[in-house]
Amino acid sequence: LEKGKRVAIPLGENPYAEGRKGEWRDFFQVGEENGRVQIRRVKALSPKPYTPRTERLAVDIGLSPLIATDRGDLLGRGFLRLLAAYDTEIQTIAKRAQREGRKLSQVPEYREAMGRLRGFLKNEVNRLLNRLVALHAPAVLVVERLDLRSPELSRRMNRLLSNFGRRYLKEKLARLGELYGIKVVEVNPAYSSQACSRCGYVDPRNRRDTQTFVCQACGHRGNAQVNAARNLLRRSSPEESVITFTPKRETLRLLLRRYAERSRPGSRLRPGIPGGRSAALEQVWGKNPYLKGFPDLLRTLG
Structure with a gap:
């Protein structure tokens, strides 16, 4: 050269x-x-002929399953299990290379495993998003800011997911727009996994685990990712647009205040809380750990 x-x-x-x-x-x-x-x-x-059947579809991206929608679809239920198998294989190769004093870039087994992992991620993302389009034919796809991580995986795998998984998702979403004219709307996901999609109550105790959502206020139960997708759908509407650009702490204050306003006696937006407003304040609202950061809000409601 x-x-x-x-x-x-x-x-x-x-x-x-x-x-x-x-x-x-x-x-x-x-x-x-x-x-x-x-x-x-x-x-x-080149664009393909496409007739939307669904005006707007919200998607919550996770790992178990990979995709949940506001319509209740759960796609890629075995995704995390297969990722864990790749994780174990790659970690084993990496530890052996470290003991032998070899760089991973010089280990053929590592390069081969990484190639299979990238192929798996790309194929699953493409397959499941194609399935989603076939099921609902949305005009608009509402997605959260993508963050693929899991405490069940190693730091190495979470880093790989953050790099490759997120890239493949963004590339596929862009291709869907190019091929079918599907518009992709990105919304702020803050507290979408802890807010009740039925009554709006926000509490870290609402989400029991990665799968289960049980609202402490109204008792609504359901899949945690489907619940989150329904919150994302609501946030994509014009009246909720303030949440998109609101810092996380202010988003929490806004969500708590909105719930309080809806729970007031006589409010037409009042959720069905057993026992009325006093019971909600004593049994639920007063025990909400998030209110420790907003004593002024607690005093106002009290």
Whole structure:
């Protein structure tokens, strides 16, 4: 290589990209994976005929399952289990390489396992989002700010998920927009997993575990991710748009205040809380750990 002189780099064929209808663009993507430079030519895909059947569909992205919707769909229920198997394999290889004093980039087994993991992530993301479009044909997809992590996985796997999983999700969502004209709306997910989609009550005790949601105020029970997806759907509406750009602490204050206003006697938005407002304050509201950070709000309601 000589500084200032052009270098011709031949590119291999990509049968998948060659087989898709569209127009090749005059630029390339250059990246690095496992110590190897990856160069990809960009192709703009031709739009496909598409008739939406659902005006707006909200999606909660998790790991068990990977996707839950406000309609109650649970897609990718075995995703976390399969990820854990990859995690165990990769951790075993990494520990052995460390004992032997080898760099992971020089371990063929590690590169092969990483390639299979990336292929699995990409295939699952594409398959499940395609399934979602086939089921509901949404005009708008409402999603949260993507954050794929789990305490059940190693730090290494969570880092890989954050990098590759999030990238594949964003790429697929962009492709759905390009192919079908599906608009993607991103909303603030703050406390969506702890807020009741029925009455609006926010409490960390509402979410029993990754699967179970039980509202401390109105008793609503359901799948935790489906409940979160329904909250995301509500936040995508114009009247809720303030939440999108509100800092997390102020979002919590706003949600608590809105619940309090709805629970007042005579309010047309009042949720069905057993025992009325006094019981809610004594049995539920007064015990809410979040109110310790908002004593002024607690005094106002008291």
